Amino acid sequence: MTAIEDLAYGLDVAGLDPGSLGEALASAGVGVARRPDRVLKATAELAVEETQVALNLARRLVSADGAPQAAPEAGDRRFADRAWRDNPFLDGTLQAYLVAGRHARELLESADLPEAQSRKARFALELMLDAAAPSNSPWLNPTVLKEAIDTGGVSLAKGFANFVNDLIENGGMPRQVDASQFELGRELAATPGRVVLRNDLMELIAYEPQTETVFAQPIVYSPPWINKYYVMDLAPGRSFIEYAVQRGFTVFAISYRNPDASMADVTMDDYLRDGLFAALDRAEQITGSEKVNIEAVCLGGTLAVIGLAVLAARGQAERVGWTSLNNTLVDFGEPGVLGVFTDEETVQRLEHKNKRRGFLDSTDLGGTFTWLRGNDLVWNYVVSGWYMGKPPPAFDILAWNADATRLPATMHSQYLRACYLRNDLVEPGAFSIDGTEVDVSRVETPLYILSAQNDHIAPWRSVYRTTQLTGGETRHVLSSGGHIAGMVNPPGPKASYFQRADTPANPDEWLSGAEKVQRSWWEDWAEWASARSGERVAPPSLPEGEPAPGSYVRS
Numbered sequence: 001m002t003a004i005e006d007l008a009y010g011l012d013v014a015g016l017d018p019g020s021l022g023e024a025l026a027s028a029g030v031g032v033a034r035r036p037d038r039v040l041k042a043t044a045e046l047a048v049e050e051t052q053v054a055l056n057l058a059r060r061l062v063s064a065d066g067a068p069q070a071a072p073e074a075g076d077r078r079f080a081d082r083a084w085r086d087n088p089f090l091d092g093t094l095q096a097y098l099v100a101g102r103h104a105r106e107l108l109e110s111a112d113l114p115e116a117q118s119r120k121a122r123f124a125l126e127l128m129l130d131a132a133a134p135s136n137s138p139w140l141n142p143t144v145l146k147e148a149i150d151t152g153g154v155s156l157a158k159g160f161a162n163f164v165n166d167l168i169e170n171g172g173m174p175r176q177v178d179a180s181q182f183e184l185g186r187e188l189a190a191t192p193g194r195v196v197l198r199n200d201l202m203e204l205i206a207y208e209p210q211t212e213t214v215f216a217q218p219i220v221y222s223p224p225w226i227n228k229y230y231v232m233d234l235a236p237g238r239s240f241i242e243y244a245v246q247r248g249f250t251v252f253a254i255s256y257r258n259p260d261a262s263m264a265d266v267t268m269d270d271y272l273r274d275g276l277f278a279a280l281d282r283a284e285q286i287t288g289s290e291k292v293n294i295e296a297v298c299l300g301g302t303l304a305v306i307g308l309a310v311l312a313a314r315g316q317a318e319r320v321g322w323t324s325l326n327n328t329l330v331d332f333g334e335p336g337v338l339g340v341f342t343d344e345e346t347v348q349r350l351e352h353k354n355k356r357r358g359f360l361d362s363t364d365l366g367g368t369f370t371w372l373r374g375n376d377l378v379w380n381y382v383v384s385g386w387y388m389g390k391p392p393p394a395f396d397i398l399a400w401n402a403d404a405t406r407l408p409a410t411m412h413s414q415y416l417r418a419c420y421l422r423n424d425l426v427e428p429g430a431f432s433i434d435g436t437e438v439d440v441s442r443v444e445t446p447l448y449i450l451s452a453q454n455d456h457i458a459p460w461r462s463v464y465r466t467t468q469l470t471g472g473e474t475r476h477v478l479s480s481g482g483h484i485a486g487m488v489n490p491p492g493p494k495a496s497y498f499q500r501a502d503t504p505a506n507p508d509e510w511l512s513g514a515e516k517v518q519r520s521w522w523e524d525w526a527e528w529a530s531a532r533s534g535e536r537v538a539p540p541s542l543p544e545g546e547p548a549p550g551s552y553v554r555s
Helices: 004-014 020-033 036-061 088-109 115-131 142-150 154-169 240-245 268-287 298-313 336-341 344-357 362-366 368-387 396-402 409-421 460-464 507-512 521-530
Strands: 193-198 202-207 219-222 251-256 292-297 320-326 447-452 474-479 497-499 515-517
Touching: 020 036, 020 088, 020 115, 036 088, 088 115, 115 368, 142 154, 142 368, 154 368, 193 268, 202 268, 219 268, 219 298, 240 251, 240 521, 251 268, 268 292, 268 298, 268 409, 292 298, 298 320, 320 521, 344 409, 447 460, 447 521, 460 507, 474 521, 497 521
Parallel strands: 219 251, 219 292, 292 320, 320 447, 447 474
Antiparallel strands: 193 202, 202 251, 474 497, 497 515
16 A cells, blocks of 8 residues: 555655546446446346345354455555454445445446546546545444543544644645644754755755765765655654765755746756756865765656766766665656556646646645545544544654645646656657757666665656666665655664665566565665765865755745
């Protein structure tokens, strides 16, 4: 199941309009209606199974065993309470729901829709089935009823208060996180540093050295410009940047400005030139190193690979010593769940909407998109917050995820069309940026490629394909966790990853011969990067600047 933070983040990455879901479902209805024979057959089969559910209930009421017609998937937290199994009436209700859902899916598949429409219709159906789950009914959910009994009804009163508060202050949606527990510069983005460059697009933060000597080659962190940069500088002890600095790396982090209407015409070219390349220039000036390395995340990694290809085309490849790509897509041929919404009609609709105001607003993503994984993003909090009166969790990743940003209209359109619609980066010369054609096969910079097993935003097999696209040394590591938790994965007993020295063409072949290592990929990365970052030297003298995390992150 897609993690909460992953889905919210991923939808921010794509910024796509799901308005066509209803149209796809309506088309499915028309397609099904054209085959009345299939409808009659499906209806008869459903009636038989529902009758069997009723008979099973009757058998259990007289202490006889009844074979269940359906069971929830393993790990489905909605039905974890034993009452869903031990109470005959709840068990019957659950089985009836599961049987009906199974037949609805089968009927939808019989509609014979084009693949793009079929994917959207399936998504819409799952949305409706999630909403119809019996666990979303307070009078049926045993966990809700037990909490009401245990608290003498206080949980219901608190839940109603939460509902009213969310109705007034959160757009009528259940609150997912208590962000009041986190303050930038203290609980989040707290690694000491200072702003050493500011332009109209970004601030560059240099982190204070914490060791007597540092590696000669510095690192520039290239974040996605969706949400704020500090996903890699979360709470102390959970900050990758803190971890790197404490191991002798000189780290610079790009913190992008939150776009407004004045940035409507900003392009990916600007993000490359005034973002990544400007950061490389400044890191070179401050450290005196002829080589600067790159640590990149998601869309920031896609930009980094584009940048490496541009430098190679310009004869400047030696400026970057190595690059680490975290959960980054270069080949968008199979982009995961976000591909459901990527088609010409949807992109055109979104472009028209964004053109009027000059940017994609983060508020556009916060309401409709949360319903696309209703179990995780809505119903989970309806049950815990509105029915049981529980406060939302104080979780650093969710607090970061709620700190969303806008996107320049022109850049967003360019990105969607080049990557999701046309998959230009896998075709040499198909994509040009800053006056240079991109050919990623010319990239010979050593790459550390991280993917995550449960990543639905950048599926690990798609991430792995980068090992076959570039021309230099590559190391691929498969982390535990999802898109975000797979990166925010500090050393600890639960951390693990798969490794293998070579990178065969087939990702499943790679996995079949990979070794599982019970530690964090951070530790493996530190060993790999240490061997490629030059000698240990005295820390650079940093110029004066505003204390980290700077100003742009607060906008």
